[in-house]
Amino acid sequence: MSQKKLTTPFTNENISLSNRVVMAPMNRRRAVNGLPLPSMTTYYQQRAGAGLLISDNIAVSSNGGAYMNTPGIYHDEQKLAWKKIVEEVHQKGGKIFAQLVQAGRVGHPAIQNNEPLIAPSAIAVNETIRIPDNSYQNMTIPIAITTEEIPVWVNVFKQAAINAIEAGFDGVEIHAAHGFLIDQFINPFSNTRTDEYGGSIENRTRFLFEVIQEVIATVGKNKIGIRLSPFRKIYDLKSYPEELATHEYILDELQKLDILYIHFSNAISDGQPSIPISFLRNARERFKNIIMIAGGFTVKTAEEILRTGLIDLVAFGKLYISNPDLTERIKNDFPLADWDEETFYHGGDKGYIDYPSVSFSKCTDY
Structure with missing residues (x-):
């Protein structure tokens, strides 16, 4: 049995983790009216062997x-x-961060309390989404946030961070990826503003940094991570000429703010990652704290990227759905159970908390 870097501890002056395996944030959609169901306690408790758990997307409003x-x-x-969920994770010796999200123009009023969507600009996503009657409807045109309303939404993130820490979370991850509200401000395809929150790189990232600064003032820089998805084409967001320069600027400013970690969301398309290795080298030079990455990794490729020294932690999504004891399986070279995509985003306990530990019945290759 070979020693894997994935299962070695990670420790710095701000956090100590039992291993370098992270459970990626996934929205398994097992809440009612925004309230986590009791089965969510079991779900997270089962997976507390990860060095770090990151919660489902948690709405800030x-x-x-x-x-x-x-x-x-x-x-x-x-x-x-x-609070109940976090207590159970802690009793199992785990650590857990809350991922905080405002989806902005992604969604539909029928999902979102019959409230209008909001965004930096009144530009709809040209896609459909499933609503409570199980039909698929076009995403609606969002209401552009006025300059005067910006502090309100900054404060919404701040209050959510306060709530998370009061619930016992070890920290918070600000979701600035995947075409959600903060990412919508960053990308000029969704941000056509002419005030101080649109146009230049500094302006398009202003909302992001106002959120980060307020959360730092509230919970401290050592309890804050951020999720970014550079070069990710999602929800009508496309590549643009200043994309690399924009993300280099974000990296440099995050280094100045000295937050705990950056979490990159990678995507594999036609066999190619959305985040090239050259960008990870660039990121490692610019940001000196923890860098983690998620998206399409096997145990083998995760081990390989850890050994480059460019990445400190690797987050797994699908593998953690079907392998609640993933770290033990990795450590002992046990086979990995396959997952059921039909139960990823809906249903009850089936495909959620009924995956057994260490089963050899149905396996997938590393």
């Missing part, structure tokens, strides 16, 4: 979740439900 049955953390009942 009643119109913040992109999809049906997204959990929230914008009122006390939700906070109490998350």
Whole structure:
């Protein structure tokens, strides 16, 4: 049995993790009216062997979740439900961060408390989305946030971070990826503003940094991570001439703010990653704290990228759905169970908390 870097501890002056395996944030959509269901406690407890768990997308407001049955953390009942989940993870020796999201123009009022979508500009996503009657409807045109309203939405993130820490989370991850609200400000295809939040790189990233600065002032820089998806084509967001320069600027400013980690979301298309290795080298030179990456990794490729020294932690999504004891399987070279895509985003306990530990019945290659 060979020693794997994935299963070695990671420790710095700000955090100590039992291994370098992270459970990626996934929206498994097992909440009702934003309230986590009791089965979510079992789900996270089963996976507490990860060095770090990152929660489902957690909406910061009643119109913040992109999809049906997204959990929230914008009122006390939700906070109490998350507190129970976090306590169970801690009792198992795990650490867990809350991923905070405002989906912006991604979604539909029928999902989001019958409230309008919001965005930096009144530009709809040209896609459909499933709503509670199980039909698929076009995403609606969002309402552009006025300059005067920007502080309101910054404060929404701040309050959600306060709620998360009060619920016992070890920290928070600000979701600035995947075409959601913060990413919509960053990308000029979704941000055509002419005020101080649009146009230049500094202006398009202003909302991001105002959120980060407020959350730092609230919970401290050592409890903050951020998720980014550079070069990701999603929800009508395309490549643009200043994309590399924009992300280099973001990296440099995050280094100045000295937050705990950056979490890159990678995507594989036609066998190619959305984030090239050259960008990861660039990121490692610019940002000196923790860098993690998720997206399409096998145990073998995760081990390989860790050994380059460019990445400190690797997050797994699908493998953690079907292998609640993933770290033990990796450590002991046990086979990996396959997953059921039909139950990823809906349903009850089936395909959610019924995957057994260490099963050899149905396996997939590394």
